[in-house]
Amino acid sequence: MKNEKLIQFLQSTNLVSPQKAEEISNHFISKVIFKNDYFLNEGKVCNDYFFMADGFMRAFAFDTDGNDVTTGFYSNNQVVFEVSSFFNRTTSKENIQALTDCEGWAITYGQLNMLFHTLHEFREFGRHILVKGFASLKTRMLSMITETAEERYAGLLKSNPEILQYAPLKNVASYLGVTGTSLSRIRKEFSKK
Amino acid sequence: MKNEKLIQFLQSTNLVSPQKAEEISNHFISKVIFKNDYFLNEGKVCNDYFFMADGFMRAFAFDTDGNDVTTGFYSNNQVVFEVSSFFNRTTSKENIQALTDCEGWAITYGQLNMLFHTLHEFREFGRHILVKGFASLKTRMLSMITETAEERYAGLLKSNPEILQYAPLKNVASYLGVTGTSLSRIRKEFSKK
DNA sequence: TTAACTTCTTGCCATTTGGCAACCCGCAAA
């Protein structure tokens, strides 16, 4: 696959010029992750900053009782990486697994830092990605506090329907902060309306 | 107050040398916010990046029903700012209010960006702050999903007892994702143990 | 095709949390 999508994505923020986008994109290498394979394993340090041109992934961790808890989903045109592990160079508590075949473009921590150092525009881009992720987590946190499980489900269905398309319901359930049993009942109620 | 605490804070990350810390600190200006005054009002753009040497603040937003929801607390040796509004230059949905007299050192968006541009070490520092905030929100999100309200209360009491010291319980309640009534009962149960 | 496995649903009941209203209490304004 040609890296046209990556170049488009870099430009889409309006922080990177077409010329620089092309230059930046040349530092990424093509990467494919097959369905069910892991992009990141807990205990490892996240070393790839991965622009996903196509595919779908799930991030999850285990709580103290050993339950699998979904911490996030990633789809087309998103950057996949675990922020804390990647930037702090610490071992990850999360796993990130491909739920479909995924393809895109990756850059390592070292390369990315080098580019940040030399290219002001790419720094701006990197900050933008970080801030966007932060903001969407804040929004999600607010909905956890203020909305019922059914409202959160309805919101997800509206704003991220692809999640329901690709992820097993039990994984969506923990992402929404409910049990699989409850989500099943919520869907039943919801479908009546 | 001399800016010694700010210099110490900059160095504490091990990302900034003593010399650079001093240099950076000179771009901050002293700032005081009196009890009950606002550091940030919703609808305004957050323009200050504020290192709080001493004091305590609460961030909150209103949900669709008009309820006051606490989104965060800030205490000594933390940087106070609303990430999305500050970096995206957009109007804030949050308010940040001083619950005690607060003093520290502030830098504006323009100045900070200029310093980021010229000082590699300060960029690293800025990223560190952002990543740390992101990581702690992820932790909080996980506890919202996996823990009971009582466990979250116990966790807060253990890791951030100063919050219970300064903030009204009803505000702590919404931060924990429960009603004031429930928190009252949880505390009652908890005190028996 | 069959067998094993996983996911999802459902019934039954327990637990958690919420809503409302009454009351207590401390503080601050008059």
Place this chain on the structure above:
DNA sequence: TTTGCGGGTTGCCAAATGGCAAGAAGTTAA
């Protein structure tokens, strides 16, 4: 001092969500 007000607690009951187990349905592997 008196009054009013906001915050916190509590009783009563309702609503939301969870735990468990059984069963249905779909998927994978032999």
